[in-house]
Amino acid sequence: MKITKVFGYQVLDSRGRPTVAASISLTDGSTHTARVPSGASTGSHEAKELRDTGSKHAEKFFAGASVQLAVANINEKIAPLLIEDQISLSSVDNKLSELDPSIDHAQLGANATLAVSLAAALADAHGQNKSLARYFTAEKQLLIPMPMVNILSGGAHANRTMDIQDILIIPVGAKSFTQALSWIVAIREMAAKLGKESGAVTNLIADEGGLAIAFDSVEKACEFVTKSIEKVGLKVGTEVALALDVAATQFFDGNKYNFATTNKSYTSAEFVKYIGDLTSNQPIISIEDPFAEDDWQSWQNFSEIAPKKLQVMGDDLLTTNLDRLNQAIASKSANAILIKANQNGLVTSTLNVLKQARANNFNTVVSARSGENEDSWLADLAVGWSAGQIKVGSTHGSERNAKWNRLLELEATEECRFLNPFN
Structure with a gap:
């Protein structure tokens, strides 16, 4: 044609x-x-x-x-x-x-x-x-990715209600995507309910559909989300775990990491220790952009001490760029990459970055952006590329749910298997 x-x-x-x-x-x-x-x-x-x-x-x-x-x-x-x-x-x-x-x-x-x-x-x-998913995976069983979903948002997505950008959940105990999404919806709605009961303002929805509730510290925000998980009857850690998107470049001034809510500043070495303590003390299994995009030494220092099971993911660090990914591989600065097609500019070269990451044992997470639309091609790419994980935002907003609904459709109509990279 x-x-x-x-x-x-x-x-x-x-x-x-x-x-x-x-x-x-x-x-x-x-x-x-x-x-x-x-x-x-x-x-x-x-x-x-x-x-x-x-x-x-x-x-x-x-x-x-x-x-x-x-x-x-x-x-x-x-x-x-x-x-x-x-x-x-x-x-x-x-x-x-x-x-x-x-x-x-x-x-x-x-x-x-x-x-x-x-x-x-x-x-x-x-x-x-063929569907777009089947275009990239023609005959084999389709692999439905594990969702990583915003519950609380701050940073550039929510007028700095928190210093870090997002606190997310990963339904690691779910046996299907359909079950995973049902857990996520319940937790997100419970978080909104608890926020209202505590008097916190919850009518401000962030760019990606998360709740924009102000907290005095990252630790308190994490505790709020774990409470929301427990309130719906799910077990923290074994059934649903936490993920953080720190977006540290946003509050790094070139010398120090500056938290506005606690009025604290950290040298790079101090912030490595802070992130280490945070991930040790909270049920966090994935952390994205814990350090600034060009603070390679902190990434490397943290990766040396981080638990092997912790997903240390580069977004601003790697920007779906093959050269930067290769630098991270050589320096052992991360073990996961966020895949965003618009960071790259072409479908084929985006896929090449994902393939190089996978060849070097990096976890791959296909991701949406804060400014999205009603298209669902992202879900097909995540499935067709067997990415393992997908990050779309929350479960509010048709531009987010278009992607979730496409994954539900694929699971219902195709021969599929739900992937769990954290098993």
Whole structure:
């Protein structure tokens, strides 16, 4: 099947900010559309999305955040290269790389390249009469990932109600994704109930659907979540464990880590000890970005003393970037990576990063962003790539539940097995 049309346009993400959509039409009359996400807590080493700040395309009411430059790049530069080609994801991604050979896709904009790349993946899957999940895993049993779900949010996602970004739960004792999600919903609703009973403000929902409740310390926030787990009748640690997204780059000034809520500052060495004590004293099995994105020595120092079972995950550290992943592998600075397609800019090279991580015994967690949309391709990628884990946000907001519902659909309709990397 050949490509007959490639078209880009501007849409809104879940925060009301502009983002890019791209459609690819084929000779059978079908059209395949993908919308890209955008982050709030972004690493400086991510692929560069293109926005209109300072350009003649900047739209007044979007304060320069419009994406008409990226859209124009799709319609004026990318489309003419692809029309009349046979649909092939690898061919499309190769042409995008040739058109913009920069590492960070700064010329075309990673939001432009990813939108076209994702639309090509969907179109290529259609051409083979497959779902996107089956496009990447054609015949074997599909592996449904373990969910990692926000309960409390702070940092850049919730107006700094906590110094760290998120406290999440992982239903390690669940036997199926359906059971896992039912536990998560119950815990999230119990946390909202307990927050209201304590007088805490819970009507502020964070970007990713977590509860934005203020706490005096990270420890108290962890204790609140463990209480919520216990109140629904589940066992902390053996059935449901905690995960933290620290997003430490957000409060690192280049010399010290500064907690605003406790008014405490830590040197890198002191913060390594603090994180070590925190993960020892709380039922935490995964910690993301405990140190700043370029504080490699702290990552290495912590990884040397961390329990082997603790998942030490790089997001801002690694930014779905092959070179940075290889540096982490060589320096033994982490043992898990967050996989975000928009940090990379192309579907195929995102998958290459995941494959390299897996080849070096890293856990892989396919992740959404704070600015999401109603597309569900992320769930298919996590399943098709056998990622093992998925991080979408909470269970509030249709842009989050679209992904959870797609996983429920796959588990109900396909030959599947629920993965538990923590067994």
